[in-house]
Amino acid sequence: MTAQVARSVGCAEDDILVCSTGVIGRFLPREKLADGIPTAFRRLATSPDVFREAATAMMTTDTFPKLVTRSRTLAGAKITMSGVAKGAAMIAPNMATMLSILMTDAPLTADEAAALLKHAVDRSFNCISVDGHMSTSDTVLLLSANTRNLGPLGSSDQSELQQMLDEASMELAQAVIRDAEGASHFVTLDVRGLCTREEAFRIGKAIADSPLVKTAIAGGDPNWGRIISAAGYAGVKLREEDMTLRLNGILLYKSGAPVEFNAGDVSRSMRTNRDTHIELELALFRALHPCV
Secondary structure (H helix, E strand, C coil), rough: HHHHHHHHCCCCCCCCCCCCCCCCCCCCHHHHHHHHHHHHHCCCEEEEEEHHHHHHHHCCCCCCCCEEEEEECCCCCCEEEEEEEEEECCCCCCCCCCEEEEEEEEEECCCHHHHHCCCCCCCCHCCCCCCCCCCCEEEEEEEEECCCCCCCCCCCHHHHHHHHHHEEEEHHHHHHHCCCCCCCCCCEEEECCCCHHHHHHHHHHHHHHHHHHHHHHHCCCHHHHHHHHHHHHCCCCCHHHHCCEEECCEEEEEEEEEECHHHHHHHHHHHHEEEEEEEEEHHHHHHCCCCC
């Protein structure tokens, strides 16, 4: 497969990177691939329409193509960051059953690209969850081609490029979640007030992966106990009185104790809005246990 593509485009076989999803354990249809590669090669082009066609061709159970483009002036030149992704199920933090290819014309070494990509993936694709099931074939690639013959980027331009990559990755990751198979809600989960991002991530992951939290949201049930208990078993040092919880902006639990709220109003906000926002604050923890 790689040899056939390499002959078509005029490069070495190990310059071709293969991505695939599908039914686990089934071999790829080699004959169909052999017939399709020349057809795909003849359609290579640089237009926006062809970019969308490529994103569409990646789709399996996806219902819409996922693509993004960002541009900024770096080192005196217009630099572009573009990306495509596919994915709709077997989605869990630590990536998901998804493929994503991000491309830029910024000059990057392999080490620079790896560092930029890890930062972006940790804040995007590794922060999404649908069914809590990881895949055997997750792939995200960052390809850099210095087509403008620029010199190495300075630290300020590198920071700008990192922001572009972060934004593109987050947009693609959110598109995967919005297209999740069988999903009735798009849930944003914010955990604040801890000493490290890793601690916040562990709590967020425990809540996001909880089947009971998911069923409560799907059923419009403002059951704060399921969220608080998931945070409690995440393996992060905290106390009940450290936690304050809001759901769709409505206070349900404050400093370790439930508060009075109109359950009907909260349930209605969950049923009538696809977007659901969970906010867990641990500000008291930080106040009593200063980070060192």
